Amino acid sequence: MDLQDLYRDVILDHNRRPRNFGRLEGADASAEGHNPLCGDRLSLFVRMNGERIEDIRFEGRGCAISTASASLMTEAVKGKQRAEVRRLFDKVHSLLTQSDSAADSSLGKLAALSGVREFPVRVKCASLCWHTLNAALASGKAAPTVTTE
Amino acid sequence: MAANLSAARLPVSYDAAAVRRDFPILATSVRGHPLVYLDSAASSQCPLPVLQAVEHYVTHAHANVHRAVHALSQAATAAFEGSRERVRRFINAASVREIIFVRGTTEAINLVAQAWARPNLGPGDEILISALEHHANIVPWQMVCQQTGCTLRVAPINRRGELELAQFLALLNPRTRLVAVAQVSNALGTVLPLRTMIDAAHAHGALVLVDGAQAVPHTPVDVSALGADFYAFSGHKLYAPTGIGVLYGRERLLAAMPPWQGGGDMIRTVSFEKTTYNDLPWKFEAGTPNISGAVGLAAAMDYLESLGLEAIAAHEQQLLQLATAELARLPDIEIIGTASHKAAVLSFTMKGVHPHDLGTILDAEGVAVRTGHHCAMPVMTFFDVPATARASFGCYNTADDVARLVAALRRAREVFS
Numbered sequence: 001m002d003l004q005d006l007y008r009d010v011i012l013d014h015n016r017r018p019r020n021f022g023r024l025e026g027a028d029a030s031a032e033g034h035n036p037l038c039g040d041r042l043s044l045f046v047r048m049n050g051e052r053i054e055d056i057r058f059e060g061r062g063c064a065i066s067t068a069s070a071s072l073m074t075e076a077v078k079g080k081q082r083a084e085v086r087r088l089f090d091k092v093h094s095l096l097t098q099s100d101s102a103a104d105s106s107l108g109k110l111a112a113l114s115g116v117r118e119f120p121v122r123v124k125c126a127s128l129c130w131h132t133l134n135a136a137l138a139s140g141k142a143a144p145t146v147t148t149e
Numbered sequence: 150m151a152a153n154l155s156a157a158r159l160p161v162s163y164d165a166a167a168v169r170r171d172f173p174i175l176a177t178s179v180r181g182h183p184l185v186y187l188d189s190a191a192s193s194q195c196p197l198p199v200l201q202a203v204e205h206y207v208t209h210a211h212a213n214v215h216r217a218v219h220a221l222s223q224a225a226t227a228a229f230e231g232s233r234e235r236v237r238r239f240i241n242a243a244s245v246r247e248i249i250f251v252r253g254t255t256e257a258i259n260l261v262a263q264a265w266a267r268p269n270l271g272p273g274d275e276i277l278i279s280a281l282e283h284h285a286n287i288v289p290w291q292m293v294c295q296q297t298g299c300t301l302r303v304a305p306i307n308r309r310g311e312l313e314l315a316q317f318l319a320l321l322n323p324r325t326r327l328v329a330v331a332q333v334s335n336a337l338g339t340v341l342p343l344r345t346m347i348d349a350a351h352a353h354g355a356l357v358l359v360d361g362a363q364a365v366p367h368t369p370v371d372v373s374a375l376g377a378d379f380y381a382f383s384g385h386k387l388y389a390p391t392g393i394g395v396l397y398g399r400e401r402l403l404a405a406m407p408p409w410q411g412g413g414d415m416i417r418t419v420s421f422e423k424t425t426y427n428d429l430p431w432k433f434e435a436g437t438p439n440i441s442g443a444v445g446l447a448a449a450m451d452y453l454e455s456l457g458l459e460a461i462a463a464h465e466q467q468l469l470q471l472a473t474a475e476l477a478r479l480p481d482i483e484i485i486g487t488a489s490h491k492a493a494v495l496s497f498t499m500k501g502v503h504p505h506d507l508g509t510i511l512d513a514e515g516v517a518v519r520t521g522h523h524c525a526m527p528v529m530t531f532f533d534v535p536a537t538a539r540a541s542f543g544c545y546n547t548a549d550d551v552a553r554l555v556a557a558l559r560r561a562r563e564v565f566s
Contacts, residue, residue, distance in 0.1 A: 003513050007506075007564050038505035039522060039535035061535055063503035064565070119509060 005115035006122070007064065010072075015064035020074035024057035032145040033060075033132030035124055040066040044132045051082045058129065065113075065122050070129035072110050082137060089130050096123050163464045165547045168456065171196040172545050182515025185553045190335055190363060190494050190541030191519050192385045195445070199389055202448035203441050213437055215414055229440045232447035233430070239450045240380065241371040242397050246429035249396040249403070250438050254362040255285040257381030257396035258329070260433060261358055262289035264409040265379075265402065266327060272298035274326045277355070279317065279341065280306045280531060281334040284524040286360045290329060299326070306531065310337040310486035318349050325355040332364035336525035336539070337486025338469075338494030340364075347376045356402070362386055366543065367465060367492040369458040372397050384442060388544070389449035393442030396433070403429050410435040453544070461544045465493035468542045472551045479558055485537050493542035496523075499558065502565045504536040510564055511538070514557035 024045035033042045040062030047055040056074045060067075073092075077085050091104050095114050104111075116126045128146070135146045169175050172194045177184045186194065206228055212221035214229045233245045242248055251257045266276065276290045280303050287301075294301050302325075304317035321328075328350040333340050347357045358379040361370060365382045372380045379402075384393040398406075408415055408426055412435035417425045426432050453461065472495050476482045481500035499507055508520030519539045522529045529536060540554055 003510060003564060006509065012565065037521065038503070039529070040505075041535075063505040065506070122505075122509060125505065 002115075002118075006119055008112045008115060010109055010112035011064060011068040011115075014068035014071040018058075018067050018071040020057045020071065020078070022057055022059055024055060027055075027057075029136045029139060031132045031136035031139065033128045033135075034145050034147045035062070035066065035128050036147060037121075038063055038066075038125065040125060040128055042066065042070055042129060042132060044070075044129065044136050046133070046136050053077050053080055053082075053085065056133075062128075063122075063125050065116060065125040066128050069113060069126040072112070073129050073133065076108065076110055077133065085133070085137070089134065092130060093127065096126055163456075163460045165464060165545065169545045169547070171198070171452075173197065173200075175545060179515040179517070180513050185516040185550045185557075187540040187542065187546065187550060187554060188517045188519050189366070189543035189546075190386065190539065192391065193366060193388045193543050194545070195390060196388055196449070196452050198452045199445045199448045203390065203445045206441050206444040211440070214440055215431070225440055228444050229438065232443035235447035235450055236395055239370075239454075240365075240395075240397060241373050243373060244400055247397055247400050247403065249398065249430045249433045250443055251381075251394045251396050251433075252392055252439070253383040253385070253394035254360060254381045257379075257394055258285055258358065258360065259289045260396055260409050261379050261381075261398070262293045264406045264433070265356075266290070266293045266299075267296055268407060270297045270299040270326055273324055274299040275302050275322070275324045276300070276327045276329060277302045277304060277317075277320055277325050277350075278328075279304045279312050279330050280527055281310070281312065281337065281339060281341070282329075282331055282525070282527075283335050283360065283362070284526070285362075286329055286331060286358075287527070290327075303527075306339075306528075309488050310334065310339045310528075310532075311488045312339070312341050312346075314342060314345065317346060321349055321353045321355065323353060325350070325353050327356050327358060329358040329360070331360040331362075332370075333361075333367065333492040333494075334486070334525070334528070335363045335494070336523040336528045336537070337488065337496050338363075338491040338541075339486060339488040340490035340492055342490075343375060343377075351376065363492060363494070368462055378402060384446040384449065387446070387449050388452065389446040390442050393439045393446050395446075400429065403433070408432050408435070412436045414438070456544060464544065465542045465546070468546055468548065468551060469493045469495060471548060472540060472542070472554065475551055475555050476558070479555065479562075481562065482558065485532050485534065494539060495541070496537040496539045498534055498537055499561060499565075502561055504534075504538045506565070507538045507558075507561050510561040511554070511557045514553070514560055516554055516557045518554070 027045035029046040031044050042060030044058045058070045131146045174194050210224035212225045214226045233248050236248050237245050305313045350357045356378040359377040361380050361382040366387050378399050380397040385391040415427050415435040417427050483498050485496040504520040521536045
């Protein structure tokens with residue numbers, strides 16, 4: 001178990017300068033995520049064009065893992081079809097929870113999250129934004145708060 | 150209490166290294182480092198005499214209590230009731246009838262909420278708490294307010310994390326029926342001016358419940374001198390096992406209260422038409438109690454008195470002062486809670502590093518601190534932080550533990566440079 005494996009440069013960079021951060025005007029779906037264990041909170045805003053995520057932004061306050069994961073997620077899913085996002089969710093989920101999961105090349109920068117699985121109590125931090133995205137996409141409108149508990 | 154002891158009066162005899170040898174778990178390695186345990190405010194560790202007392206009880210004396218005539222049942226009853234007398238002496242209650250064994254502080258407070266407050270309060274009545282309270286001393290009263298229509302009032306704190314005493318006193322009025330306050334804040338370590346608060350509450354005709362969970366490990370407690378009407382604490386913060394705690398209550402109050410839970414042991418006679426209840430304290434102890442826990446709690450009290458509660462308090466104050474000074478020298482550390490009277494709890498944040506990340510990095514260095522809201526979300530909201538890191542000191546901590554904490558914080562600063 002190595003700290004350097006958890007706090008990789010990509011993670012630290014996205015924590016310091018989160019991409020797609022802030023409210024999204026004209027969003028047609030949104031959801032709130034809450035991780036009561038560490039107090040992470042995030043609001044996610046999505047604008048769809050048919051089945052495609054045209055734009056996505058988030059705001060909130062959380063630990064480095066949750067902030068970086070949300071930032072990386074917004075970069076990864078922007079422009080993608082709903083079905084592609086679902087496949088990506090499954091891959092990220094395996095990456096975070098299965099010790100033998102090899103980083104799929106299609107994950108791109110998201111592969112930086114592979115260190116999280118060595119820190120089981122932090123998996124929820126990394127997965128919060130994905131569960132929140134699921135809720136936003138499922139509801140279409142303002143979804144109820146998602147919690148990791 | 151402890152904070153009043155000056156460094157000049159520190160006993161030279163306190164041998165923390167010898168104390169550490171009484172706690173087997175402190176020899177554990179964590180992530181390749183010797184464990185530095187700075188989370189005693191969440192749960193303290195058990196010394197050998199406690200473990201041995203529990204083992205001896207389970208090996209030689211276990212059976213159900215207050216029931217059979219056989220030898221083991223008598224031995225178990227003697228051990229359990231002997232533990233009650235030990236608790237009575239530890240907090241200087243007038244009678245063992247005032248000592249109710251419960252699961253912990255939370256259950257003790259809920260017992261008072263449901264068996265005293267719920268039958269006695271109604272619309273117009275007020276319960277006064279402080280803004281420092283643990284959720285366990287907030288939520289049971291909110292439930293009572295929903296059940297009875299009474300009102301919860303909250304006395305504010307200042308930026309140092311001290312109770313605004315003048316505002317507390319101003320909130321007391323003839324409608325105040327109960328004051329429920331911590332003796333020591335779990336999130337910040339603030340010691341509340343209980344004597345003044347209790348006297349003022351009594352002058353307005355209110356009863357006072359004290360959440361003593363964070364106080365009993367750090368200071369001798371004398372409930373008779375303090376004048377509290379109810380006093381609640383947990384064994385597992387007092388070097389005893391989990392699942393055992395104590396509610397002290399004035400006998401005349403407890404006698405007038407209806408039972409809380411029904412079942413075995415709390416009854417005298419049962420028929421389908423009418424049941425009569427047992428005497429104090431058993432009226433409030435339905436079901437088979439945590440006998441081995443009570444035995445462990447009594448052993449912990451023996452152990453702490455053998456070390457000397459004043460000596461432990463002085464040692465912890467020395468560590469608190471050392472850690473406070475060391476952390477103040479680190480860049481980017483902000484200490485949350487700077488009350489003039491504090492017990493051995495140090496809450497802090499590091500600029501640019503979320504407390505949860507800090508907790509993970511410290512853990513990787515073998516240093517166990519609590520990170521989170523400490524079950525005191527209103528305190529976090531007041532200081533506008535999502536969470537803090539909290540180092541808390543016990544009888545077995547040393548200056549070396551403080552040095553390891555400081556080194557681990559420097560490491561965190563490097564990782565997040």
